[in-house]
Amino acid sequence: MTEATRSEPKRCAGMRKDGTPCTARVMGDKGDYCFAHDPQRAVARDAARRKGGANSATNARVEKLLPSHMRPVLGAVLAAIRDVRAGTITPAQGSAIASLAGAAVKVYQVGLLEERIADLEALQEGSTTT
Ligand SMILES: [Zn+2]
Numbered sequence: 001m002t003e004a005t006r007s008e009p010k011r012c013a014g015m016r017k018d019g020t021p022c023t024a025r026v027m028g029d030k031g032d033y034c035f036a037h038d039p040q041r042a043v044a045r046d047a048a049r050r051k052g053g054a055n056s057a058t059n060a061r062v063e064k065l066l067p068s069h070m071r072p073v074l075g076a077v078l079a080a081i082r083d084v085r086a087g088t089i090t091p092a093q094g095s096a097i098a099s100l101a102g103a104a105v106k107v108y109q110v111g112l113l114e115e116r117i118a119d120l121e122a123l124q125e126g127s128t129t130t
Pocket of ligand 1 (some may be wrong): 012013014015022023024033034035036037
């Protein structure tokens with residue numbers, strides 16, 4: 001192969017998961033490893049991977065936006081969607097779960113509004129008495 005004889009950039013000394021040598025270019029001039037295999041970067045890389053793995057799932061992203069009380073509701077709805085598609089529950093059962101989830105969300109929203117109103121009232125009382 002002409003590629004092997006050509007003067008190429010230094011290749012990574014690491015191994016791929018399948019046991020074949022990594023062919024990525026090394027980082028910088030004196031490195032022996034690519035970004036993925038550099039032992040010095042392992043800690044930061046693992047952290048990034050964990051973060052990326054957790055964030056890559058749409059569910060995880062949505063769950064981050066949800067109040068913790070609502071996460072089980074989302075979980076139930078997503079599970080119902082899966083089950084209806086898989087045929088393990090009937091569409092009617094799925095609809096029942098969806099409407100119950102909707103009811104739970106409404107109750108939660110009312111609670112949230114009550115809390116906000118109470119906070120606003122407390123603020124207003126504070127400002128009028130001073
Ligand atoms: Zn590599």
